[in-house]
Amino acid sequence: MKKKIITSAFSNLYTDQRIEKVCKTLSDNGYLIELIGNDWGGNEKMERSYSFSRIKLKSKSLKTAYFEFNWKLYKELEKKADKNTILHANDIDALLPNFLIAKKLNIPLVFDSHEIFTEMPAIQNRLSQKVWRLLERSLVPKMKFMMTESQSYAEWFREKYGVDAVVVRNIPRKIFSAPEIPNNNPRIILYQGAINQSRGIDKVILAMHNINEAVLKIAGDGPLKKTYENLVVSEKLENKVFFLGKLKPENLREVTKTADLGFSLEENNGVSYYYSLPNKVCDYIQSRVPLVMINFPEMQRIKDKFDIGEVVTNHHPETIEKAMNRMLEKGRKFYAQELEKAAGVYCWENEEEKILELFRKASGN
Structure with missing residues (x-):
């Protein structure tokens, strides 16, 4: 026994x-x-x-x-x-x-x-x-x-x-059938996870000024939610940035499948963040959503094996904006084959x- x-x-x-x-x-x-x-x-x-x-x-x-x-x-x-x-x-x-x-x-x-x-x-x-x-x-x-x-x-x-x-x-557990690629207009950039410091969320909000025909959806809750809501208002981005609140895991998975692009842009505020493999990276992969990542060791390891998006080396809104615009122009279908292979490994x-x-x-x- x-x-x-x-x-x-x-x-x-x-x-x-x-x-x-x-x-x-x-x-x-x-x-x-x-x-x-x-x-x-x-x-x-x-x-x-x-x-x-x-x-x-x-x-x-x-x-x-x-x-x-x-x-x-x-x-x-x-x-x-x-x-x-x-x-x-x-x-x-x-x-x-x-x-x-x-x-x-x-x-x-x-x-x-x-x-x-x-x-x-x-x-x-x-x-x-x-x-x-x-x-x-x-x-x-x-x-x-x-x-x-x-x-x-x-x-x-x-x-x-x-x-x-x-x-x-x-x-996450393997999603065996690849979700259907959405035909969004405007396209959807998704953040999912805790709304805490050092996640790069504020930098992406600022980048939305120059990302056309796209909206940013933020799924989650945390101590900086109100701060970022105020940032959206002060930057006059209310028509481009939306807060979805805290979702049940099963509901979040359904939202993730609808995204055109995700991101994981943690900031180097200590080795715990620098050496992490954020949950959302593999959540995006399982939903076959390409993503922009910061060049921390664990995310670089994935990118070296599978072309599932772009890696950036800094958090400047201009850098993020250019990477996201390039990926949105290519479209989710461009990354589908590599995402499918990665999903079989990261499950x-x-x-x-x-x-x-x-x-x-x-x-x-």
Whole structure:
């Protein structure tokens, strides 16, 4: 009989597609899954094929919410874990209670680092960064079983802490039939994901002044949404830039298929962004949508293998505008063959065996 897996994360779970995919893969392969998140940032109704719960948080600030969650998670794990359990911690902000319980019960712990948490722009140059770095330095070198989201992340963890992480890219499940290429007028440029700093969204908004017969649709939510809405008004681009809000994953997939062009233009505000493979890159690929990317290592790797769009070397609106105009002139059909080949490589089905092998090792099998 396979072991029980308790997966935990500082997340409301609703839009966390990586956790959903990992848990479903493990559940479909006979593991009993219990997923624990929290209600910070929402408590939307959710359906899963495995057990899940959300820890209720009373905190009003994110800083105190982290402490409250870690304490309450420790108590939950103490109640639910036993000798037949594998603990599965997602990111540094859920690692300490998992580590303590794993040590207490002498049971395996799998650590999944979705990013280089301590190098995220949101915590840089703050006291909290020192706290997370202390935890990282103390715990990560002790991880026997670890996975992370990109080859560049894995190389960073190996160089920094001497730990070998399995690369499990956060990429979507295969869409087996290529969506029909739309005949949009005006054509649609799509951004999907969190509306946070360092995503290049404001630069694309400014580029829309000189991209003709096209509109920009922004699907997602985040702390900078209002700022960018104000930018659109101040630039008098209300007829060219539209905010779609936060969409359910299944609804977002339908929107993505309708786009003529996507983009992933993260800015180099720390190694976590620089070494990332943003989820949206492979979401666009699966929907056979070409894209403009910044020349960060993971995106350059893809472009070196498949001609799925253009790579730019800076975030100047003029640079972005020229790349997008060239691609829109070529049209989505121009990239269809290369996108089809890339979709066969960058799909979740190719990641699943790596996850199962890692958990087999953690089980002692």
